[in-house]
Amino acid sequence: MKITQVEAIPYNIPMRKPLLFASGSMDQADHVLLRITTDDGLVGIADIPPRPYTYGETQQGIITVINTLFAPFLLGEDPFNRNVILAKMARTVGNYATKGGVDIAIWDLIGQSVGKSVHSLLGGFQDSIRVSHMVGFASPEEMVAEAEEYRNDLGITAFKVKVGRRPVSLDIEACIALREALGPDVDLYFDANRGWTAEEALYVARSCADINFLYLEEPCDALDVMGRRRLVEKSPITIVADESVPSLGDVARELHTGGASAISIKTARTGFSESQKILGLCEGLGVDVIMGNQIDSMLGSVATVTFGAAFRHSSRRAAELSNFLEFGDYLNQEPLVIADGKIAAPTTPGLGAKIDESKLSHYRIDGK
The missing domain is CATH 3.20.20.120 (Enolase-like C-terminal domain)
Structure with a gap:
C-alpha cells in the first residue's frame, strides 16, 4: 500500500454563537480537512483546527506546510511506516496540529487496511x-x-x-x-x-x-x-x-x-x-x-x-x-x-467517520 495523493482542503463553518475565552474568541471554524489516498483506493482523513492564539498555526499556514513540506515525502510512502513519517515530520519545528492531523489520517488508513477500528x-x-x-x-x-x-x-x-x-x-x-x-x-x-x-x-x-x-x-x-x-x-x-x-x-x-x-x-x-x-x-x-x-x-x-x-x-x-x-x-x-x-467509540474500520461530500463542497473555500 502506497500513498498516492495528499489533499489539504480549507473550509469554514459558522458557529451557532461566538465562543469567548481568555486567549481569544471564535465565531467560525476555519479548519482544514486532510485527505490521504492510497493506491488501493483507501482514504484516510483528519480535521486540523488552526489556533493562531494558541500555537501560531493558521489555515493557510497548515495548507502550505502540508503541500510544500509534508506531501513530498508522504507520496509513495507506506502508511504502515508510521515512525518513518513521524521522524520526517519532526524535521519541521512546531506545526503541532498539522503533524497531529497527518498522524490521525495515517492511523485511519492502517485501520481500514486491516479491517479494524483505530479504537x-x-x-x-x-x-x-x-x-x-x-x-x-x-x-x-x-x-x-x-x-x-x-x-x-x-x-x-x-x-x-x-x-x-x-x-x-x-x-x-x-x-x-x-x-x-x-x-x-x-x-x-x-x-x-x-x-x-x-x-x-x-x-x-x-x-x-x-x-x-x-x-x-x-x-x-x-x-x-x-x-x-x-x-x-x-x-x-x-x-x-x-x-x-x-x-x-x-x-x-x-x-x-x-x-x-x-x-x-x-x-x-x-x-x-x-x-x-x-x-x-x-x-x-x-x-x-x-x-x-x-x-x-x-x-x-x-x-x-x-x-x-x-x-x-x-x-x-x-x-x-x-x-x-x-x-x-x-x-x-x-x-x-x-x-x-x-x-x-467508533467500531467500523479505521477512524470510523466518513465525509459528506455535498457538505464539504458547500463549505470548502478553495473554489474546487
Whole structure:
C-alpha cells in the first residue's frame, strides 16, 4: 500500500454563537480537512483546527506546510511506516496540529487496511466515554443556564468553566453560581487560558477551594516559570498544563520541574502516536490526564473519543467532547450522538467517520 495523493482542503463553518475565552474568541471554524489516498483506493482523513492564539498555526499556514513540506515525502510512502513519517515530520519545528492531523489520517488508513477500528487497535479499553462540556464567558446566569441545558437534555455531568477574566471576582461569582445550581455530584473545573497572573490564580484557587473544583487548567503563562512553580506548590486545586505542553518533551519538562501536576491531552495536536507516549508518561508518574478539546469539529471529536476510550488511564475522567454542538453544521456522514452523558467509540474500520461530500463542497473555500 502506497500513498498516492495528499489533499489539504480549507473550509469554514459558522458557529451557532461566538465562543469567548481568555486567549481569544471564535465565531467560525476555519479548519482544514486532510485527505490521504492510497493506491488501493483507501482514504484516510483528519480535521486540523488552526489556533493562531494558541500555537501560531493558521489555515493557510497548515495548507502550505502540508503541500510544500509534508506531501513530498508522504507520496509513495507506506502508511504502515508510521515512525518513518513521524521522524520526517519532526524535521519541521512546531506545526503541532498539522503533524497531529497527518498522524490521525495515517492511523485511519492502517485501520481500514486491516479491517479494524483505530479504537480497537489502540487498545479498546471501553466502548464509550463520559462527556464534559465547555462553558464559555458569559454572565453567571447565562453560564448556569447553558450547563443546566446540557445536563438536562444530554445527561452531561461534567463541565469545564472558562475563566481568566479581570476582575477575578467575575469568575469567582460564576463558579460559585454553577456549583450552587448544579449540586455536589457534578464535576467542575476551571480553564483560564493563561488569563491571570500566578498571584491572581492563587487567589481564585484559595477562594474556590471549598466549592470542590477538580482542576485549574493553564491559569497563568507557563513562561512565568517561577510564578507558575509557586502556584503549583501552594494551590489547593490541581494545576493542569494544556497550551504549555504541545509535545511529549514539554509534558516531561512541566511535570518534572513543577510547572503542572496534571496534563490535558489533545489528539488534535499530538495525534494518536505521540498522545500514547504522553499518556504512558503520565500514567507512570501517577499524574491525572484530561482528554481536552481544541474547539474541535465533530470529525475532530471522533478522534478524541477513539483515543480516550481506548485506554484505562485516559477514560477515568470525562472527555471534552461536546463543542461540536456549537458549530452550525458538520461534515460527517453520520453524526456523533451524546446519550446519557456519553459518546460511543467508533467500531467500523479505521477512524470510523466518513465525509459528506455535498457538505464539504458547500463549505470548502478553495473554489474546487
